[in-house]
Amino acid sequence: MTTAAVLIADISGSTPLYERDGNERALHEIDQCLNRLQAVIHREGGEYVSSKGDDVLCLFDDPDLAFLAARRMLVEGPSQILSIHAGLYWGELVRLGGNVYGKPVYTAARLAALAKPGELLLGDTVFARLSPVERGRLTAIGAIHLKGKAAPSEVYSYLAADASQLTEVEAVPARDAGRWAHSVLLRFGGVDWRIGEGETLSVGRALACDLVVTEPFVSRRHATVAVARGLVEFTDHSSTGSYVVAGDGREYELCRRTMVLSGEGAISLGEPSGGHGVATLHFVVEARARG
Structure with a gap:
């Protein structure tokens, strides 16, 4: 056995x-x-x-x-x-x-x-x-x-x-991981955040969140963005959901689920994209060789 x-x-x-x-x-x-x-x-x-x-x-x-x-x-x-x-x-x-x-x-x-x-x-x-x-x-x-x-x-x-x-995700073999720096650039309200390997950013209405968003359809702890072992993952924790728009224009609805991010795109919190006053987080996934 x-x-x-x-x-x-x-x-x-x-x-x-x-x-x-x-x-x-x-x-x-x-x-x-x-x-x-x-x-x-x-x-x-x-x-x-x-x-x-x-x-x-x-x-x-x-x-x-x-x-x-x-x-x-x-x-x-x-x-x-x-x-x-x-x-x-x-x-x-x-x-x-x-x-x-x-x-x-x-x-x-x-x-x-x-x-x-x-x-x-x-x-x-x-x-x-x-x-x-x-x-x-x-x-x-x-x-x-x-x-x-x-x-x-x-x-x-x-x-x-x-x-x-999602074939553009920069998936680096473990033997090469030390040669690469993985990060995701996030932009909201004219302010930028960069998250690197092993880091997590929390998003929501609660003041304890890293990125505080006070729009009405955003939950207290709405979502997290994390970089782990070369994958950039967005996880929705909310009851209202999130809407991820990929670079090709396709929109994916997530509710208490995790999605791998790649390339460039946008994430609408609580409401579909395109609506007036929707809280939208823009992202760019990056992988570059260490100097």
Whole structure:
């Protein structure tokens, strides 16, 4: 018996890819995507086990590293058409003939199948073992009846919005992390803030927040922006939600969820963008080599 976190990441969007590019080019692009997923596994200290068609199955001893790898896959794996959805579960499994079997394997597969493109779903067994910082990135979406479990299980979500639009995220291999300085430049009301690796900025009406915004639809602790291991993440904590407008003009609505930011864009707090008097935070994600 082995106890580990089982991560299954699946590629979606292959059918339109075959229709657009034909079998040979589509197979090549899918193979390249699988190679990128395997690279993430090895970089974050996981064990690649197998692939069945358009997915990868891997193991991690550390739940936090499994969660980090899943987040990386959501933003590093996709291409223009392809996207990634994933499932993560913890438990005892059996090794046999170079493969692994058991409840965490088929539960992770079930969660991956339920996840939307750009989303990770993970079970309560993983959530209970994550550090408090990592738990804060997740949103509880309720109890789901999973095969093999008598009672419904609490399931948690991590969303990378439209992952195919996030391929510009500057994801730097761990071996090169010391050579890079990651930051995000934030602008509100004519004032700039710059957040670097390991730093967090809180936004809301409460005076204890780093950035105090007193508009009526802004919650006391509305959101946080954090830079961690090369990813810039915006987390909405509010009841009114936030609206992230990416550089291509697409708008994503978040309510108590986390999204990876890339490039340039704007975040409207509490109301959709474009309205009169909406509190809007502008951002520019930057990654530069250290001198």
